[in-house]
Amino acid sequence: MTVKELATLTGVSVRTLHYYDEIGLLKPSHVDATTGYRYYGDEAVLRMQEILFFRELDFPLKTIAQLLASPAYDRREAIAKQRKLLILKRERLDRLINALDEAEKGRIHCMNVFDNHEYETARDTYAAEVKERFGNTDAYKEHQAKTASYSAEKWQAATDGMNALIAKFAACMKDGHSPDSAEAQALVKAWQAYITDNFYTCTDEILAGLAEMYIADDRFTENIDRHAPGTAAFMHDAIRVHCRKK
Secondary structure, X not given: OEHHHXXXXXXXXXXXXXXXXXXXXXXXXXXXXOOOOEEOOHHHHHHHHHHHHHHHOOOOHHHHHHHHHOOOOOHXXXXXXHHHXXXXXXXXXXXXXXXXXXXXXXXXXOHHHHOOHHHHHHHHHHHHHHHHHHHOOHHHHHHHHHOOOOOHHHHHHHXXXXXXXXXXXXXXXXXXXXXXXXHHHHHHHHHHHHHHHHOOOOOHHHHHHHHHHHHHOHHHHHHHOOOOOOHHHHHHHHHHHHHHHO
């Protein structure tokens, strides 16, 4: 769809969509080289829905870019929570419309129809969950300091680099190499160095903890296994070998 169609669908202005493109938060799926017109496909529309969800939680755009780039981000969970918030909004609007109908008939309706407590509570709860998930560790604080100047393009480049390394783990596994092979162990070292260089100091202790998360947290497992089923377990085992050697 065109930028105007996406603006109409989402309720944001064309200028806002242009700005999201400029900062790298939401890139068009295609830009016509002749006219410069922006076009957005299904993936871009889904990303826009996620952006709107976090905007609903009053997250700044820079934080949204960081969250969407995180390996722990769960798109299905975010969409499900956005749906819940929209249902609460709809229910409140239905109550208000019913109250107006009653008022037209000269009936005084209970004033609690204006109460928005349930929606606000749900919104605040979701925001707190996100902050708790991503914001309580020393590693995350270092991550925030190191990435404070990252543009959306830099975030995307960092994410692409992580995905490229995961793809190499998947290829290593499919080639029949064992977790303790020289090939797999070289990838573990590259993975640890990449996290340190781009996000936070990845000690062996932190690396070991991440390895457990890759197989214990479905969000991580599903994200990693998109490259090939079993990649998360392979990375876990290879990292454990690396850490035992120290």
